[in-house]
Amino acid sequence: MRRQSDRxxxxxxxxxxxxxxxxxxxxxxxxxxxxxxxxxxxxxxxIKAGDGxxxxxxxxxxxLAGSVHAKHNCVxxxxxxxxxxxxxxxxxxxxSLGVALVEQCRTCHFANYTKTLDSVHQAAVARxxxxxxxxxxxxGSHDVKSPSTPRTLVSQTCAKCHEGVASAYARSVHGQxxxxxxxxxxxxxxxxxAHDIAGPHKTEWELRLPEMCGRCHADAARMKKYGLSTNVLxxxxxDFHGKTASLRRDQGKPVNGAVVARCPECHGVHDxxxxxxxxxxxxxxxxxxxxxxxxxxxxxNFPGAWLSHYDPGLxxxxxxxxxxxxxxxxxxxxxxxxxxxxxxxxxxxxxxx
Amino acid sequence: xxxxxxFSTLERTEHVAVMALFLLLALTGFPQKFYDHRxxxxxxxxxxxxxxxxxxxxxxxxxFGALLAAHVLRLVAxxxxxxTSFSMVPTRKDVADAIGTIRYYLGLxxxxxxxxxxxxxxxxxxxxxLLGSAVVVGTGLALLFPIQTAQWLPGQLIPAAYVAxxxxxxxxxxxxxxxxxxxxxxNPDVFxxxxxxxxxxxxxxxxxxxxxxxxxxxxxxxxxxAAPAADTPYRRLPRPAQLxxxxxxxxxxxxxxxxLGVAVVAKAAFDAVTGRARPGRGATPKTADPRRERKAG
Numbered sequence: 001m002r003r004q005s006d007r008x009x010x011x012x013x014x015x016x017x018x019x020x021x022x023x024x025x026x027x028x029x030x031x032x033x034x035x036x037x038x039x040x041x042x043x044x045x046x047i048k049a050g051d052g053x054x055x056x057x058x059x060x061x062x063x064l065a066g067s068v069h070a071k072h073n074c075v076x077x078x079x080x081x082x083x084x085x086x087x088x089x090x091x092x093x094x095x096s097l098g099v100a101l102v103e104q105c106r107t108c109h110f111a112n113y114t115k116t117l118d119s120v121h122q123a124a125v126a127r128x129x130x131x132x133x134x135x136x137x138x139x140g141s142h143d144v145k146s147p148s149t150p151r152t153l154v155s156q157t158c159a160k161c162h163e164g165v166a167s168a169y170a171r172s173v174h175g176q177x178x179x180x181x182x183x184x185x186x187x188x189x190x191x192x193x194a195h196d197i198a199g200p201h202k203t204e205w206e207l208r209l210p211e212m213c214g215r216c217h218a219d220a221a222r223m224k225k226y227g228l229s230t231n232v233l234x235x236x237x238x239d240f241h242g243k244t245a246s247l248r249r250d251q252g253k254p255v256n257g258a259v260v261a262r263c264p265e266c267h268g269v270h271d272x273x274x275x276x277x278x279x280x281x282x283x284x285x286x287x288x289x290x291x292x293x294x295x296x297x298x299x300x301n302f303p304g305a306w307l308s309h310y311d312p313g314l315x316x317x318x319x320x321x322x323x324x325x326x327x328x329x330x331x332x333x334x335x336x337x338x339x340x341x342x343x344x345x346x347x348x349x350x351x352x353x
Numbered sequence: 354x355x356x357x358x359x360f361s362t363l364e365r366t367e368h369v370a371v372m373a374l375f376l377l378l379a380l381t382g383f384p385q386k387f388y389d390h391r392x393x394x395x396x397x398x399x400x401x402x403x404x405x406x407x408x409x410x411x412x413x414x415x416x417f418g419a420l421l422a423a424h425v426l427r428l429v430a431x432x433x434x435x436x437t438s439f440s441m442v443p444t445r446k447d448v449a450d451a452i453g454t455i456r457y458y459l460g461l462x463x464x465x466x467x468x469x470x471x472x473x474x475x476x477x478x479x480x481x482x483l484l485g486s487a488v489v490v491g492t493g494l495a496l497l498f499p500i501q502t503a504q505w506l507p508g509q510l511i512p513a514a515y516v517a518x519x520x521x522x523x524x525x526x527x528x529x530x531x532x533x534x535x536x537x538x539x540n541p542d543v544f545x546x547x548x549x550x551x552x553x554x555x556x557x558x559x560x561x562x563x564x565x566x567x568x569x570x571x572x573x574x575x576x577x578x579a580a581p582a583a584d585t586p587y588r589r590l591p592r593p594a595q596l597x598x599x600x601x602x603x604x605x606x607x608x609x610x611x612x613l614g615v616a617v618v619a620k621a622a623f624d625a626v627t628g629r630a631r632p633g634r635g636a637t638p639k640t641a642d643p644r645r646e647r648k649a650g
Contacts, residue, residue, distance in 0.1 A: 237389070240515065243385060246388050246389065247388050247397050247402075247403035248403055251398060251403060295500055297500045299503060301506070301508045302499070302503040304508020304509050305499060305503060305508035305510075306512075307509075307512055317509050317513075319507075319510070319513045320516055323513045323516045323520075327516070327517070327521070330524065330608075331524050331527070333611055333615075334527075335531055335611075336611070336615075337611020338610075338611050340611075340614050340615060340618065341611075342531070342532070344618070345540070348457070348460075
């Protein structure tokens with residue numbers, strides 16, 4: 001037995017060594033960076049695109065210096081350029097060159113690249129939208145840095161295209177805290193995800209939303225720091241709106257495309273404020289207006305129907321509490337009492353005196 | 354076999370309608386109550402989604418409410434016109450019958466009580482049904498028209514109605530499963546199926562056995578040996594009081610019967626332990642347990 005396991009470990013070690021050597025052989029540069037920069041530091045180096053514009057091929061010497069790819073070689077990404085002189089290639093525009101080059105990211109970042117294929121951005125690329133973002137539009141091409149250090153960087157990146165949303169977010173309770181360096185609040189990608197970004201108007205995404213907010217707002221450790229209740233998700237889900245959302249999620253398409261009220265319908269989407277903020281949509285003074293988004297005829301008493309995520313109790317919604325307790329007592333007595341009489345009858349019939 | 358007509362065509366129709374609506378309401382209602390269970394999602398799928406399920410639930414609920422309103426109006430009219438017999442109103446005899454029956458089950462009584470046209474179990478079910486229907490229809494309307502409800506009443510009534518509707522529905526369902534299915538199907542006296550409410554007929558034999566007081570009155574009246582006995586316990590009350598006292602008695606009885614059974618059993622157990630079960634034969638706690646006695650004999 002002992003021998004066998006020794007041999008197994010030995011063969012594993014050998015295998016690892018072999019893999020390491022091969023990997024090293026693969027990354028060993030066929031053309032070093034100095035060779036590339038020999039030509040590409042020339043600021044006038046350019047080719048003509050099919051649309052007549054000039055594509056500059058100038059690369060500053062320090063292009064990779066501060067990036068996460070600092071230790072890589074040019075030809076790790078620009079594989080075809082390992083051949084000198086370079087094989088002839090023509091591009092319709094600078095964008096076409098980018099689209100072609102982005103394929104290179106897959107070689108190393110396979111998982112994220114594959115996720116991107118399911119994204120709303122990729123759908124736009126596939127539609128032929130030349131403005132749709134490629135890897136490099138968010139991450140940069142030569143100056144690739146950690147996309148979320150500091151975390152404010154995330155919304156700045158998205159803001160390059162989604163400017164309106166980003167400024168609303170910046171004013172929100174989440175956005176304000178992100179700029180203070182708070183690691184608990186979400187950035188764009190915490191809700192929308194980073195690579196497999198779904199269209200926010202997709203039904204599946206919309207109906208999954210309460211759970212998404214709940215990832216943080218039902219997390220006791222995180223909410224404790226801010227004195228926020230973690231009952232918000234449960235109290236929503238057990239209410240009429242929440243049940244509708246849950247039942248519709250499995251059934252798919254909602255009627256008339258109108259999704260039931262979820263978190264953002266009341267709290268706002270990107271401009272979410274603290275519930276005590278005078279600007280908040282859910283502060284008592286603004287609540288009726290918020291209800292009227294869907295219940296147009298609602299009057300003053302109507303918002304009272306919503307218990308503001310509180311569980312009914314003696315101090316909050318005592319009437320609801322009384323009804324709840326009443327049935328908790330009554331149902332077991334009713335069913336137990338009747339069951340007892342049935343059992344006694346059967347006992348009598350079984351021949352007991 | 355000789356039979357006696359027990360239920361009118363209208364009453365039989367009401368029963369069938371209530372049965373169908375009750376099943377439809379339960380089928381479309383419970384998946385909403387138990388929304389986070391897998392089966393609820395599956396049933397909602399069969400029903401064509403939660404919106405279709407709700408449409409059927411509301412349609413069935415409104416029909417059920419109309420049925421209830423028609424029934425109550427018919428009762429009120431019959432009280433005002435003095436054509437009702439009040440045979441369904443619980444009386445002191447029903448409380449005594451319930452206690453007597455349980456004492457009979459326990460072996461503390463030689464013979465079971467004899468019942469009139471409706472026994473205490475039937476009265477319990479009828480009034481429980483009526484009271485429960487009023488609750489689910491009332492709360493259902495508040496939930497169907499929340500904006501109109503909140504125009505006149507405090508908003509908190511809506512979540513209260515939500516809890517009451519949901520729990521009352523569950524309780525009604527459980528009572529039907531436990532009590533009605535037992536009394537109309539599983540009870541060895543009627544197994545597998547008490548058809549009276551569908552055919553409207555009851556055999557003379559069963560009438561004599563299960564509604565002895567009524568049977569005796571009918572046979573005596575037929576043979577002319579006695580004048581038809583008054584089975585109208587509230588006849589002497591003034592009319593408006595009848596409209597209040599009868600449903601109040603019915604409602605109270607529907608709420609109290611389960612407790613009554615527990616109380617009788619508890620008292621019997623207490624008596625057995627303290628040795629007061631057989632006053633005539635002296636206190637012998639060891640043989641007070643009826644089961645022991647049977648085995649010994």
